[in-house]
Amino acid sequence: MKALCWHGKEDVRVDTVPDPKIENPRDAVIKVTATAICGSDLHLYDGYMPTMRAGDVLGHEFMGEIVETGSAVTNLKKGDRVVVPFTMACGSCFFCQRSLFSCCDNSNPNAKIAEEAMGHSPSGLFGYSHMLGGFSGGQAEYVRVPFADVGPYKVPAGLPDEKVLFLSDIFPTGYMAAEQADIEPGDTVAVWGCGPVGLFAIKSAWMFGAGRVIAIDTVPERLKLAEAQGKAETIDFMNVTGSVYDRLQDMTKGRGPDRCIDAVGAEAHGLGSTPAILDKVKAAVGLGTDRPTALRQAIMCCRKAGTVSVPGVYVGFLDKVPMGAFVNKALTMKTGQTHVHRYLKPLMEKIEKGEIDPSFLITHRLPLVDAPKAYKTFRDKQDGCIKVVLKP
Structure with a gap:
């Protein structure tokens, strides 16, 4: 599949990488239908975030369609449209039970690296360094979603991607x-x-x-x-x-x-x-x-x-x-990193009721192949760029 990969400061490229697979019974694989460049992605682009490695797949704002689920995922089925929180949560630890999902104890497999830098590890994040899990991100054609029985939120019929995509983060x-x-x-x-x-x-x-x-x-x-x-x-x-x-x-x-x-x-x-x-x-x-x-x-x-x-x-x-x-x-x-899971239902309801249309800030809609150019345009605030949505 095609994915946007980090290769160093100001060096991101669309590469061909292996397709994601189910690795855990709680996983799902989704076909990405919309993804976005976040302001915090620029900290990676500008080289400020440690523990990045060449070839890391970027992106933590994304949504798409379920194509496969692990055996423990019973709340989702093939074909469901979902928006995915950028923070990962197990749903059962001390913090998840208190709706402090971005502090999840169990979703960062590289917790010891984060503990050395911060004292304790926050949750794992998509596409945001090996200190925060080393997970491949969603600026790609497909993505593996861990803890899919807890994270992805079904999108009601009739709502276009652009109205709900930003529930993933911003x-x-x-x-x-x-x-x-x-x-x-x-x-x-x-x-x-x-x-x-x-x-x-x-x-x-x-x-x-x-x-x-x-x-x-x-x-x-x-x-x-x-x-x-x-x-x-x-x-x-x-x-x-x-x-x-x-x-x-x-x-x-x-x-x-x-x-x-x-x-x-x-x-x-x-x-x-x-x-x-x-x-x-x-x-x-x-x-x-x-x-x-x-x-x-x-x-x-x-x-x-x-x-x-x-x-x-x-x-x-x-x-x-x-x-x-x-x-x-x-x-x-x-x-704090956002406890996204806590807000998905109430904010989705606000969108459904027409209280807010989050797509108001989209200025650029581009194919994934144009992502490297889009990063520079967004970072340098060129061409009136406020928000970029990419279509894999």
């Missing part, structure tokens, strides 16, 4: 970010990053009762979408009088936003401040992995006793994080 991720922000009715919510996750966080903030949403970015197409689809006020951080902090203080009469969401993560752009310059220098010479400009700003801007929610992906160790401000302002921070 819609639940943005929704969980808003949920973890502890939004109270009337709150002012500031969202750093108007990429796909940020846009879903903006839409979700309204669902939780926000009174005002302010979006921070600099890409014109993203800011326009945040305004048009997200009904957000916007700040262009490259064209703001003073600083983002100054502008947010003006907009909130000196109090600061009640809830701040960092939907940027490891590769934030700085504006020439000393910490931002150091981030870039360290990353360039291999002494650092993360550029946490957005997180620093969120901590400094958030009102006292507010909440900072972080759906943005971080890879390793962060420098110059203002912990003094975090502690002395009595802030709460909530983070």
Whole structure:
């Protein structure tokens, strides 16, 4: 089959690889009908994620049609259309029983590698390094899905792929970010990053009762979408009088936003401040992995006793994080890979009822063979690219 494979920094190729097979009674094999490039895939493309190996199949946002199931999978049958959570979950461990699916104890066969880096291992992930399981991803014609008796969610008849594909990751991720922000009715919510996750966080903030949403970015197409689809006020951080902090203080009469969401993560752009310059220098010479400009700003801007929610992906160790401000302002921070399984049913219902059409952010629809070019276009924010959907 054809699959998009990682071969090094900025080097992804469509290769011919062996077809996946059932390896465990709880497996399923699906024919991929739609897959997408996620912002967190760019951390692999840019070489920031350790334990990648040449030939690894990428992709963790995908859906498709069941073609084969293992003997223990009784909830699915050949021909079922399913959307697949990017986080894997066994369904029975301490964490899965508490609906903390991305913390699953049993789905990462390489847990010891993750434990060395993080203290404990999160769940296995599709197409996202050997530290997180070494599983082949879904930017391919076919994919093996472990724990298929727990993960894949059937798509109701009549819903096209593009309306449900993002239930695999970015819609639940943005929704969980808003949920973890502890939004109270009337709150002012500031969202750093108007990429796909940020846009879903903006839409979700309204669902939780926000009174005002302010979006921070600099890409014109993203800011326009945040305004048009997200009904957000916007700040262009490259064209703001003073600083983002100054502008947010003006907009909130000196109090600061009640809830701040960092939907940027490891590769934030700085504006020439000393910490931002150091981030870039360290990353360039291999002494650092993360550029946490957005997180620093969120901590400094958030009102006292507010909440900072972080759906943005971080890879390793962060420098110059203002912990003094975090502690002395009595802030709460909530983070985590998304517990996708928890949100599939309620968010699918919102789509069915017409409360949201997640396809609003798709700008590019391309065949899988064009994936290498699409990665560069998406990374470099060319051609108005906000979200790429690939058809194998």
